Amino acid sequence: MNISLILNDNKVNIDFNPLRPLLEMLREGFALRSLKEGCGRGECGTCTVLLDGKPVTACMVASGQVEGRSVMTLEGLEGNESFRRIQRAFMETGAVQCGFCTPGFLIAAYALLRDNPSPGREDIRRAVSGNLCRCTGYTKIIDAVERAGEILR
Numbered sequence: 001m002n003i004s005l006i007l008n009d010n011k012v013n014i015d016f017n018p019l020r021p022l023l024e025m026l027r028e029g030f031a032l033r034s035l036k037e038g039c040g041r042g043e044c045g046t047c048t049v050l051l052d053g054k055p056v057t058a059c060m061v062a063s064g065q066v067e068g069r070s071v072m073t074l075e076g077l078e079g080n081e082s083f084r085r086i087q088r089a090f091m092e093t094g095a096v097q098c099g100f101c102t103p104g105f106l107i108a109a110y111a112l113l114r115d116n117p118s119p120g121r122e123d124i125r126r127a128v129s130g131n132l133c134r135c136t137g138y139t140k141i142i143d144a145v146e147r148a149g150e151i152l153r
């Protein structure tokens with residue numbers, strides 16, 4: 001099936017099986033490697049992207065479902081100043097260890113701070129509750145999002 005979408009602010013088309021996961025279409029079809037396959041069943045958040053501005057796990061979205069819609073990955077946000085500041089806050093706070101989970105957390109944090117510039121720690125916890133990290137113990141990630149919020153305000 002020919003699938004048309006807005007990917008990282010560019011109109012694109014691809015011939016891809018509409019039943020295969022969006023995660024595979026983005027990695028294989030568009031060589032976007034920031035999103036990772038962790039669990040493959042919606043539980044770890046390593047494949048998080050923005051679909052029409054909302055964070056979703058790309059392993060749980062069928063490629064055909066994004067026809068005519070907007071998908072944003074970390075690659076598309078790299079020129080965004082707010083996103084870069086969030087990235088920097090993660091680095092400076094020690095919220096990145098192996099880094100496997102980091103793109104997913106960054107996307108979730110970006111969506112949160114875009115919609116709520118002054119989140120409490122509970123809001124942050126809720127916003128990243130779909131993202132798993134096996135290294136950091138989460139406290140530094142919550143600290144990083146809190147710090148990013150302060151920097152962006």
Ligand code: FES
Nearest residue numbers: 038039040045059
């Ligand atoms: S790989 Fe998609 S949520 Fe784990």
Ligand code: FES
Nearest residue numbers: 097098133134135
């Ligand atoms: S930094 Fe290693 S899984 Fe989160």
